Amino acid sequence: AQSVTQLDSQVPVFEEAPVELRCNYSSSVSVYLFWYVQYPNQGLQLLLKYLSGSTLVESINGFEAEFNKSQTSFHLRKPSVHISDTAEYFCAVSVMGDDKIIFGKGTRLHILP
Amino acid sequence: KAGVTQTPRYLIKTRGQQVTLSCSPISGHRSVSWYQQTPGQGLQFLFEYFSETQRNKGNFPGRFSGRQFSNSRSEMNVSTLELGDSALYLCASSPGQRIDEQFFGPGTRLTVL
Numbered sequence: 721a722q723s724v725t726q727l728d729s730q731v732p733v734f735e736e737a738p739v740e741l742r743c744n745y746s747s748s749v750s751v752y753l754f755w756y757v758q759y760p761n762q763g764l765q766l767l768l769k770y771l772s773g774s775t776l777v778e779s780i781n782g783f784e785a786e787f788n789k790s791q792t793s794f795h796l797r798k799p800s801v802h803i804s805d806t807a808e809y810f811c812a813v814s815v816m817g818d819d820k821i822i823f824g825k826g827t828r829l830h831i832l833p
Numbered sequence: 834k835a836g837v838t839q840t841p842r843y844l845i846k847t848r849g850q851q852v853t854l855s856c857s858p859i860s861g862h863r864s865v866s867w868y869q870q871t872p873g874q875g876l877q878f879l880f881e882y883f884s885e886t887q888r889n890k891g892n893f894p895g896r897f898s899g900r901q902f903s904n905s906r907s908e909m910n911v912s913t914l915e916l917g918d919s920a921l922y923l924c925a926s927s928p929g930q931r932i933d934e935q936f937f938g939p940g941t942r943l944t945v946l
Contacts (some may be wrong), residue, residue: 761939762883762939763937763938763939764876764923764925764937765894765921765922765942766935775885783884810875810876813853818889820866820878820881820889820891821878821935822878823868823875823876823877824875825874825875826876
């Protein structure tokens with residue numbers, strides 16, 4: 721069965737500094753990978769996804785993630801964070817052809833002024 | 834288009850009671866999935882309905898049940914509530930069978946006393 725590990729439960733970072741949120745998955749078959757963001761008191765929003773093709777995927781607000789099959793990772797990065805990026809970020813995996821998504825436990829991103 | 838709506842947003846119940854939560858998907862979406870979110874376990878998949886049929890089920894006891902109506906609206910029911918059922922219950926809808934297009938509602942926060 722597939723699983724997702726987010727190694728850091730919380731990540732503090734200064735405003736305008738770069739950040740990386742780590743995500744590793746385990747699966748013996750091909751997968752789809754996702755990053756979702758949850759702002760306080762809201763539901764989840766899809767940030768970006770990897771389905772196939774280019775291993776580097778980008779979101780409209782400056783985040784990017786790279787699918788690394790050999791390391792089974794899908795780390796999320798942003799070169800310069802803003803206070804509005806304060807949220808919880810969830811990595812998720814779905815096996816191709818399956819209809820459910822398995823989520824990691826989330827990483828809370830704290831932006832320090 | 835209106836987003837996914839969930840009612841009620843907040844609910845307080847006592848142990849042993851039952852509860853019904855409602856989810857209205859985005860217009861035209863035929864798939865509805867339910868998730869339980871808790872600080873300790875993170876996001877866990879409950880079940881998924883497509884065209885009134887349950888297609889997938891997570892690893893939850895039989896006290897958790899759901900259904901989907903012909904207009905794609907979905908309800909989930911939890912009987913004989915336990916303290917551990919306190920959680921944020923999230924509903925997500927998608928147009929069809931593709932798991933990469935899920936849109937989440939704001940959730941229903943259930944507190945069991």
